[in-house]
Amino acid sequence: MAKATFRITRGGKDGLKPVDYTTEVGEGMVVLDAVHQIQAESAPDLAVRWNCKAGKCGSCSAEVNGMPKLMCMTRLTDLNLDEPVTIEPMRAFPVIRDLVTDVSWNFEVKKRIKKFKPRAPDAPDGTWRMSQVDVDRVQEFRKCIECFLCQDVCHVLRDHHKHDEFIGPRFFVYTAALEMHPLDVEDRLGDLRKTDGLGYCNITKCCTKVCPENITITDNAIIPLKERVVDRFFDPLRALISKVTG
Amino acid sequence: MKTEVQIIEHDVLVIGAGGAGLRAAIEASATGARVGLVCKSLLGKAHTVMAEGGMAASLGNVDDRDNWRVHFADTMRGGQYLNNPLMAEFHAKEAPARVNELEAWGAVFDRTKDGRILQRNFGGHRYPRLAHVGDRTGLEMIRTLQDHGIHQGIDVHMECTVVEILKEGGRVCGAFAYDRERGRFRVFKAPAIVIATGGIGRAFKITSNSWEYTGDGQALAYRAGAELMDMEFVQFHPTGMVWPPSVRGILVTEGVRGEGGVLRNKDGRRFMFDDIPENYKSSTADNEEEGWSYTQGDKNSRRPPELLTRDHVARCIVREIKAGRGSPHGGVFLDISWIKERLKNAPEHIKKKLPSMYHQFKQLAGLDITTEPMEVGPTTHYVMGGVRVDPTTQMSRVAGLFAAGESAAGLHGANRLGGNSLSDLLVFGKRAGEYAAKYAKEQKALAVNESQVEELVRKTLEPFERSGTAGAENAFVVQAALQEMMQELVGIVRTDAEMRRAIEGLKVLRQRAKKVSVEGHREFNPGWHTALELENLLTVAEAVTICALERQESRGAHFRDDFPKKSDTWSTFNLGIERGGDGEMKLSRVPLPPMTDEHKKIIAEMA
Numbered sequence: 003m004a005k006a007t008f009r010i011t012r013g014g015k016d017g018l019k020p021v022d023y024t025t026e027v028g029e030g031m032v033v034l035d036a037v038h039q040i041q042a043e044s045a046p047d048l049a050v051r052w053n054c055k056a057g058k059c060g061s062c063s064a065e066v067n068g069m070p071k072l073m074c075m076t077r078l079t080d081l082n083l084d085e086p087v088t089i090e091p092m093r094a095f096p097v098i099r100d101l102v103t104d105v106s107w108n109f110e111v112k113k114r115i116k117k118f119k120p121r122a123p124d125a126p127d128g129t130w131r132m133s134q135v136d137v138d139r140v141q142e143f144r145k146c147i148e149c150f151l152c153q154d155v156c157h158v159l160r161d162h163h164k165h166d167e168f169i170g171p172r173f174f175v176y177t178a179a180l181e182m183h184p185l186d187v188e189d190r191l192g193d194l195r196k197t198d199g200l201g202y203c204n205i206t207k208c209c210t211k212v213c214p215e216n217i218t219i220t221d222n223a224i225i226p227l228k229e230r231v232v233d234r235f236f237d238p239l240r241a242l243i244s245k246v247t248g
Numbered sequence: 249m250k251t252e253v254q255i256i257e258h259d260v261l262v263i264g265a266g267g268a269g270l271r272a273a274i275e276a277s278a279t280g281a282r283v284g285l286v287c288k289s290l291l292g293k294a295h296t297v298m299a300e301g302g303m304a305a306s307l308g309n310v311d312d313r314d315n316w317r318v319h320f321a322d323t324m325r326g327g328q329y330l331n332n333p334l335m336a337e338f339h340a341k342e343a344p345a346r347v348n349e350l351e352a353w354g355a356v357f358d359r360t361k362d363g364r365i366l367q368r369n370f371g372g373h374r375y376p377r378l379a380h381v382g383d384r385t386g387l388e389m390i391r392t393l394q395d396h397g398i399h400q401g402i403d404v405h406m407e408c409t410v411v412e413i414l415k416e417g418g419r420v421c422g423a424f425a426y427d428r429e430r431g432r433f434r435v436f437k438a439p440a441i442v443i444a445t446g447g448i449g450r451a452f453k454i455t456s457n458s459w460e461y462t463g464d465g466q467a468l469a470y471r472a473g474a475e476l477m478d479m480e481f482v483q484f485h486p487t488g489m490v491w492p493p494s495v496r497g498i499l500v501t502e503g504v505r506g507e508g509g510v511l512r513n514k515d516g517r518r519f520m521f522d523d524i525p526e527n528y529k530s531s532t533a534d535n536e537e538e539g540w541s542y543t544q545g546d547k548n549s550r551r552p553p554e555l556l557t558r559d560h561v562a563r564c565i566v567r568e569i570k571a572g573r574g575s576p577h578g579g580v581f582l583d584i585s586w587i588k589e590r591l592k593n594a595p596e597h598i599k600k601k602l603p604s605m606y607h608q609f610k611q612l613a614g615l616d617i618t619t620e621p622m623e624v625g626p627t628t629h630y631v632m633g634g635v636r637v638d639p640t641t642q643m644s645r646v647a648g649l650f651a652a653g654e655s656a657a658g659l660h661g662a663n664r665l666g667g668n669s670l671s672d673l674l675v676f677g678k679r680a681g682e683y684a685a686k687y688a689k690e691q692k693a694l695a696v697n698e699s700q701v702e703e704l705v706r707k708t709l710e711p712f713e714r715s716g717t718a719g720a721e722n723a724f725v726v727q728a729a730l731q732e733m734m735q736e737l738v739g740i741v742r743t744d745a746e747m748r749r750a751i752e753g754l755k756v757l758r759q760r761a762k763k764v765s766v767e768g769h770r771e772f773n774p775g776w777h778t779a780l781e782l783e784n785l786l787t788v789a790e791a792v793t794i795c796a797l798e799r800q801e802s803r804g805a806h807f808r809d810d811f812p813k814k815s816d817t818w819s820t821f822n823l824g825i826e827r828g829g830d831g832e833m834k835l836s837r838v839p840l841p842p843m844t845d846e847h848k849k850i851i852a853e854m855a
Binding site: 129140 | 289290291292293294295297298348351352353354356358359362363364365381382384387388391395396398399404406429458459460491492493494495498499603604607608611612613722723724725728766767768769771772773774775776778
């Protein structure tokens with residue numbers, strides 16, 4: 003069997019350094035398999051998050067050869083194994099240990115977004131009627147597995163560290179799913195403009211590119227939200243009418 | 249020096265944040281109780297996300313002949329009548345309300361033409377019954393509960409593992425835990441604890457379960473004095489991926505067959521037609537045409553044999569493989585691409601109905617399921633057994649200790665129907681949360697015994713002290729040895745001789761587990777985590793083996809090569825496991841709870 007070298011970032015608050023591990027690679031292996039093999043063979047304390055190993059839970063996010071990826075869905079055959087494969091933790095979040103980052107900020111952000119608020123039920127038995135075409139676009143957003151790779155790649159967070167002023171692509175998708183939910187009657191446009199920092203996004207579409215669920219984050223979620231905010235707050239005609247009518 | 253232990257107080261502590269745990273936490277906190285929710289992973293990553301097909305509830309949106317009585321009868325028949333009938337009744341009656349409630353909390357199910365929740369066919373369910381979202385229903389469910397729950401004032405303790413349940417005077421008073429990120433110790437003080445930790449799949453080598461499924465809840469409850477039941481019934485899902493090796497065991501949803509996918513051997517034969525059990529003959533199609541029209545919604549057709557119960561389909565697949573009629577990598581073929589002969593736009597249809605399956609095979613196996621058949625084989629999927637609980641309150645025999653979802657026993661009997669798990673989580677998660685909160689209100693807080701906590705700290709840190717000692721074992725190696733052995737000796741086809749070897753093997757593994765050493769320190773150290781989970785895995789593995797050895801018949805998911813027939817002598821009791829006074833496992837026969845006259849009537853009518 004062939005061997006390959008993996009250059010894995012190790013360490014924590016006291017400093018990070020790349021360490022090379024060489025292990026055997028077999029047919030169909032993904033990056034996470036290699037990490038597990040290394041863990042079992044030579045580095046039992048190598049910290050890594052993972053769960054389903056099938057691209058459904060979004061736990062094993064990392065940067066493989068510099069690209070934000072799910073390790074469980076990145077096949078070794080798609081990588082150049084003649085060179086060491088680098089595996090690094092996500093950069094938009096502080097490292098706890100090795101490949102594990104502190105993503106708790108994301109959970110705090112989500113709590114701030116106004117929750118789902120449905121209209122009164124449509125039927126006497128307390129249920130609603132929605133047609134499939136109306137739920138299609140929301141279902142696209144709800145495919146999100148919260149791997150936070152879109153947050154990781156977004157330069158507003160990654161390079162400019164605007165975590166206090168900008169909620170990031172994941173939570174624009176989340177907000178879009180709520181705003182476009184056929185039953186929802188809550189209003190989040192004011193928050194999007196003010197506290198969520200929607201304006202910081204300059205639609206470079208990096209988030210869309212790295213999304214393992216292929217959600218068209220920028221085109222289907224962020225841009226329509228920007229349009230709604232613009233319609234509400236920056237429409238000259240509307241501004242004039244509201245001035246006249248008070 | 250005394251190790252620092254953080255004390256956190258709750259009224260109700262829920263262990264596990266999958267469907268059952270989240271639902272329990274939501275319900276308990278809605279009553280005003282202070283609720284803590286502990287999970288080994290990040291919130292929203294629990295194994296519930298892997299559930300694909302849907303949640304069973306007799307909404308009757310697609311076929312209005314469906315109602316709770318049919319669902320009850322299907323569940324009992326599927327479980328070979330070892331189910332707790334009252335739990336099966338509650339489940340069938342309450343599932344529709346639980347599903348509608350999810351919609352009120354923001355879930356977006358696939359729709360019928362008239363705008364209601366769409367339902368799909370699944371094995372063992374007489375009518376289309378599974379509310380679903382493509383093939384990612386579990387994700388929809390967990391996200392809905394999570395996003396609703398975070399606004400309920402629940403304290404979530406992520407990446408935290410409970411090591412032991414603490415008791416005082418026979419009652420639950422808290423739990424001892426450590427946080428995985430930093431390795432710090434915590435004591436949760438709580439008069440009521442809900443165990444919702446899921447299953448035991450990691451006791452086997454080929455499994456669809458994530459690393460978290462190490463039987464923690466079952467083992468915690470067992471050590472706390474609760475009884476386990478039905479542990480011999482481990483469900484092997486008929487269709488897991490078999491190739492490439494690194495993905496072996498990953499689930500291929502039953503939805504593939506629900507949408508018209510067929511099983512074939514290497515000769516192209518639809519072997520499921522060759523063996524249709526007697527009690528399902530009248531409801532199963534006897535030709536391909538009828539089977540196809542059933543999957544396309546024809547109410548007058550009977551289901552194709554691919555949609556027989558999971559235990560049966562898994563055994564038929566094993567039979568084909570053992571007879572040398574399997575696929576190149578030791579499975580059989582599951583083909584959905586053939587529907588192009590029947591449907592225009594078949595590839596688009598498949599991608600729409602089974603998006604994650606398409607994605608999973610494309611990315612992990614380099615295979616396009618819209619043009620080629622998949623290779624599949626059985627994979628350890630679910631344990632019907634678990635903590636024995638009261639059907640109404642979900643409380644175990646230990647005062648204050650509740651269990652719900654996969655970690656509890658009773659609803660599914662000898663075999664679970666697909667789709668009955670997600671509804672189980674909701675129905676009994678809610679009940680557990682409700683009754684745990686009620687119980688907690690009636691209790692006075694109990695003190696936690698400090699010397700017990702100190703002893704637990706010492707025990708938890710022991711593996712570090714063995715670092716560098718002679719004969720030290722690696723936790724991953726011992727875990728792998730256990731998985732190999734259970735797969736080989738207590739797997740899908742069982743015999744007396746093999747299971748006796750397993751009992752001996754478990755003794756050896758226990759000794760090895762005592763020598764496991766850990767390198768490094770306490771911060772996010774997977775070696776340490778794996779070492780600590782070993783005891784739980786060994787406990788559930790032993791319970792499974794003891795029960796499986798005892799049950800000398802084949803029923804539901806439990807198949808004995810030496811006793812291949814179902815036997816009436818074994819139809820009147822469940823097998824229970826408890827910790828004896830000497831610390832050894834004690835086996836007992838628990839008489840089946842009586843059925844009400846109504847239960848009997850329904851079963852007689854529907855048979």
